[in-house]
Amino acid sequence: MIRTGERQRNILEFALSSLHRRRGRNLSLLAMYVLIIFVLASLLFFVSALKREAALVLHDAPDLIVQRMIAGRQELIPVEYGAEIASIRGVAEVRSRLWGYYFDSWNGANYTVIAHNSPTGTEGGAAIGSGVARSRKVKVGEMFPLRTPGTEPLLLEVKTIFPDSSDLRAADLIIISTADFSRLFNFPVGKVTDLAVTVTNVRELPTVAAKIASLHPDSRPILKSEIQRTYQSIFDWRGGMTLLILLSAVLSFIIFAWDRATGLSAEERKEIGILKSIGWETSDVLLLKFWEGCAISLPAFLLGVILAYGHVFFLSAPLFSQALKGWSILYPRFQLVPVVDISQLLVLFFLTVIPYTTATIIPSWRTATIDPDAAMRS
Amino acid sequence: MRNSSRFLLFVVVGVTVIALLPCHAHYRQQASLRPMNRPPEELTELQLTDLCLVTEARHTRHPSLADRHAPFQEHPLALEFFPSGSFILPPSPHDSP
Numbered sequence: 001m002i003r004t005g006e007r008q009r010n011i012l013e014f015a016l017s018s019l020h021r022r023r024g025r026n027l028s029l030l031a032m033y034v035l036i037i038f039v040l041a042s043l044l045f046f047v048s049a050l051k052r053e054a055a056l057v058l059h060d061a062p063d064l065i066v067q068r069m070i071a072g073r074q075e076l077i078p079v080e081y082g083a084e085i086a087s088i089r090g091v092a093e094v095r096s097r098l099w100g101y102y103f104d105s106w107n108g109a110n111y112t113v114i115a116h117n118s119p120t121g122t123e124g125g126a127a128i129g130s131g132v133a134r135s136r137k138v139k140v141g142e143m144f145p146l147r148t149p150g151t152e153p154l155l156l157e158v159k160t161i162f163p164d165s166s167d168l169r170a171a172d173l174i175i176i177s178t179a180d181f182s183r184l185f186n187f188p189v190g191k192v193t194d195l196a197v198t199v200t201n202v203r204e205l206p207t208v209a210a211k212i213a214s215l216h217p218d219s220r221p222i223l224k225s226e227i228q229r230t231y232q233s234i235f236d237w238r239g240g241m242t243l244l245i246l247l248s249a250v251l252s253f254i255i256f257a258w259d260r261a262t263g264l265s266a267e268e269r270k271e272i273g274i275l276k277s278i279g280w281e282t283s284d285v286l287l288l289k290f291w292e293g294c295a296i297s298l299p300a301f302l303l304g305v306i307l308a309y310g311h312v313f314f315l316s317a318p319l320f321s322q323a324l325k326g327w328s329i330l331y332p333r334f335q336l337v338p339v340v341d342i343s344q345l346l347v348l349f350f351l352t353v354i355p356y357t358t359a360t361i362i363p364s365w366r367t368a369t370i371d372p373d374a375a376m377r378s
Numbered sequence: 379m380r381n382s383s384r385f386l387l388f389v390v391v392g393v394t395v396i397a398l399l400p401c402h403a404h405y406r407q408q409a410s411l412r413p414m415n416r417p418p419e420e421l422t423e424l425q426l427t428d429l430c431l432v433t434e435a436r437h438t439r440h441p442s443l444a445d446r447h448a449p450f451q452e453h454p455l456a457l458e459f460f461p462s463g464s465f466i467l468p469p470s471p472h473d474s475p
Contacts, residue, residue, distance in 0.1 A: 009380075050429070057426055065443065110436075116424060166417045326460060
């Protein structure tokens with residue numbers, strides 16, 4: 001047992017010195033390998049963390065949202081619809097929601113404005129997200145104007161700024177009173193943006209939605225489960241962002257492994273021929289190549305995963321945030337809460353380390369099984 | 379120290395760090411659930427439906443409330459032109475109730 005261990009260590013020692021002789025080539029291989037694992041692992045961590053955040057946000061979402069559609073566009077919904085929906089059996093509560101978007105021509109940012117009569121949302125006051133505070137350069141107690149359709153701007157006093165930790169929910173939010181909301185958008189009386197419906201029994205949700213659709217054919221009920229499905233599809237591996245990065249990384253890896261699998265250099269073939277001629281068995285040569293493959297792929301996997309964890313959870317994924325930012329002026333500064341799925345890491349290990357190691361052994365096996373003289377001369 | 383010992387030490391340290399990542403993640407998740415780290419009550423009362431990831435277009439700011447055709451509503455034959463539209467897919471077709 002000890003002799004076997006010592007033999008393995010000696011072969012590993014030889015493999016490392018063999019790699020060291022071609023250190024320029026092998027270091028560039030290692031760097032590329034680390035980069036591929038880093039991108040794939042970063043994507044896994046980023047998507048898992050965002051899925052968790054989405055699940056937390058959606059936990060508070062209404063059971064059902066009712067919108068009104070006219071000519072394929074969402075339109076304001078009359079408040080009477082709410083009263084009629086409230087009379088449907090199984091509906092516990094119907095809340096009218098007033099919300100919309102405000103384009104800030106001063107800096108080109110888009111804000112989400114919500115009317116809510118909370119203590120901080122009193123007339124003339126506003127609770128704002130930290131993204132809005134940054135883009136408008138305002139602090140608590142300061143005033144900031146918003147343009148209205150009339151001549152007079154709406155002056156709001158900042159009552160609360162939500163902490164940076166809430167950026168993934170509220171970076172672009174401006175919460176104001178219903179009266180201020182009506183003034184800001186000259187909102188028509190008797191209309192609301194949409195209706196949030198709570199039901200007594202969630203199993204009755206599809207039935208309630210069907211009743212609403214038949215009561216008002218121009219309405220569009222959106223179930224909480226549909227919202228959850230939307231987020232699953234965004235962060236699914238087939239989702240736009242995930243698929244794009246996944247494909248680029250996997251293709252790079254295939255090219256990389258293909259380069260190893262298609263053959264050995266003349267120097268490597270000569271080395272195998274010499275080893276065979278001095279008495280090495282084919283199994284010894286394969287073991288040597290196995291350790292050479294491991295000496296590249298194992299450190300690459302370990303470094304790639306650890307760097308990816310730091311990139312996503314300590315540096316807030318700057319590589320992905322640039323892609324998500326697009327033309328957004330206002331971008332949340334979020335610190336994701338780590339989520340590590342061991343099964344995903346194991347899949348990543350088996351899809352990267354094993355194929356690379358196999359790709360290293362196969363051409364060596366072909367060379368090791370031919371005559372040493374032919375191997376040295378080839 | 380032999381090169382093989384250095385290599386094996388590196389692997390052991392790397393595997394240990396990776397094995398500790400789930401523990402760190404669990405600790406951070408528990409910390410995020412503490413009352414002082416929870417989102418303000420005012421935000422949970424709003425019953426928000428979307429993450430504030432992208433603010434450039436309404437269909438990528440609130441993908442769950444947008445239609446599949448929302449990116450193309452600017453004018454007839456309009457094409458989607460927001461960069462984030464290529465990353466965030468439109469919602470899956472809703473089941474008609």
